[in-house]
Amino acid sequence: MTPKRLLLLLLSVGVAAFIVGIWQLASNLHWVSPIFLPPPDRAWAALLFDIERGDLASRVLLTLEHMFYGWLLASLGGILIGSAVGISSTARAYLAPTLEFFRPLPASALFPVLIAFFGLTENMVLVVIGFGALWPTLLATINGFATVKPRLHEVARLMRLSRRQFILSIALPNAMPEILAGMRLSLTIALILSVTGEILSGSPGLGYWIMLQARAFRAPDLFAGVLLFGLIGYASVQIVSLLESWLLRWRA
DSSP: OOHHHHHHHHHHHHHHHHHHHHHHHHHHTTSSOTTTSOOHHHHHHHHHHHHHHSSHHHHHHHHHHHHHHHHHHHHHHHHHHHHHHHTOHHHHHHHHHHHHHHTTSOGGGGHHHHHHHHOSSHHHHHHHHHHHHHHHHHHHHHHHHHTOOHHHHHHHHHTTOOHHHHIIIIIHHHHHHHHHHHHHHHHHHHHHHHHHHHHHHTOSSHHHHHHHHHHTTOHHHHHHHHHHHHHHHHHHHHHHHHHHHHHTGGGO
């Protein structure tokens, strides 16, 4: 690890420690009632207790399944549709208005519609996650394919590459950095929508468990769940970042 990266790591740890310290101080001095803001040590103790003696581990696994399968659905759909639209200026001209209509539509607005079709089921949750997490990957893929430099098109013509060869050997590598960046953002959205979907559908995941703790005024357990969501989000993004670094190692 270089000295610069080590310094950045230490600074990030210091910022996190400062936030936890302010949290502990606010709880100890009763700036906020402990009923609503328990100290971090109680939240951490509640997290360990729920993992060891409760069913929290199985709920976390279910939430991870929702997040992963919804993200995978969004990624595959975004790459396939985005590459087909991005590679063709005609397709972009025809489909741009439709995409712009659906893009700002909140995924949560689809819950009432999809509940009517799927009911309060796992499929309903996955469809909402897939729709909401689709757009970063889709738009990044379109932009990556649409911004292939003109000289690369000339190279493809000189080499007499077929359209399929041009997509696989030139357009896709050119778009890959943007596609992976969009997938990383989509993963965060997938986690957020997993929580929302579980709360609304009553699916026994981590989101529904947190809602139950809030209703029972179990603040330590509630904050334990929030901490766990933060750890899941951080770990998942780091994993995708490592995958991105490995796939783009040719750029180094």
